[in-house]
Amino acid sequence: MPTLVSQEAHGDEAGALLGFLDAQRGAIRRTLHGLTAEQASSKPSASELSLAGLLKHVAEVEQSWVEDAKGVPHTIERNHDNWHLSYELEEGQTVESVLAFWDDVAVRTEKFIRSLPDLNGTFPLPRVPWFPPGSERSMRFLLLTLIQEMARHAGHADIIRETIDGKTAFVLIDETGAASATS
Numbered sequence: 001m002p003t004l005v006s007q008e009a010h011g012d013e014a015g016a017l018l019g020f021l022d023a024q025r026g027a028i029r030r031t032l033h034g035l036t037a038e039q040a041s042s043k044p045s046a047s048e049l050s051l052a053g054l055l056k057h058v059a060e061v062e063q064s065w066v067e068d069a070k071g072v073p074h075t076i077e078r079n080h081d082n083w084h085l086s087y088e089l090e091e092g093q094t095v096e097s098v099l100a101f102w103d104d105v106a107v108r109t110e111k112f113i114r115s116l117p118d119l120n121g122t123f124p125l126p127r128v129p130w131f132p133p134g135s136e137r138s139m140r141f142l143l144l145t146l147i148q149e150m151a152r153h154a155g156h157a158d159i160i161r162e163t164i165d166g167k168t169a170f171v172l173i174d175e176t177g178a179a180s181a182t183s
Contacts, residue, residue: 003026003173005020014113021143021146024147024150025150027150028150029055030172031160033172033175035161035165039051041053041089044160045160054153055095056089058149061149062109062149063075063076064076066108113143121139122139123136123137125137
């Protein structure tokens with residue numbers, strides 16, 4: 001990770017994990033810095049991923065995981081027939097609107113986590129083929145899963161961005177002033 005995550009308050013495990021989650025969100029956001037809408041939606045690598053599509057996907061995934069942890073229905077239902085839409089901007093969606101949506105999701109995630117007495121509480125995993133039936137996970141697992149998801153896609157985003165115009169994460173950190181914002 002090329003940016004320094006701010007030190008959490010002593011004993012603030014939730015704060016530490018939220019800090020690492022936010023750092024990975026920032027890594028994805030920076031890959032969109034200075035791009036046109038056309039560049040953000042382009043698919044310049046061997047995969048079918050675009051930066052705009054990755055942005056939408058991670059925002060939706062974060063929201064759905066937190067909704068699972070809260071035990072509420074998903075605001076955006078994805079299934080086999082519409083899963084591809086989580087990777088595509090739809091009519092009326094822009095990079096800016098999806099960034100605003102993700103900002104709102106991030107605020108709701110932090111509010112939810114900060115409302116918990118600790119990270120030991122559990123929630124049932126969704127009934128899907130890739131999770132064992134009746135499985136439960138902790139709120140700590142939720143945050144670690146979100147960090148993992150963001151980090152995985154931040155790596156994808158780095159490659160796509162470098163393919164578009166040669167800019168690497170370090171250049172984008174410098175251009176956006178992200179290094180000074182994290183200390």
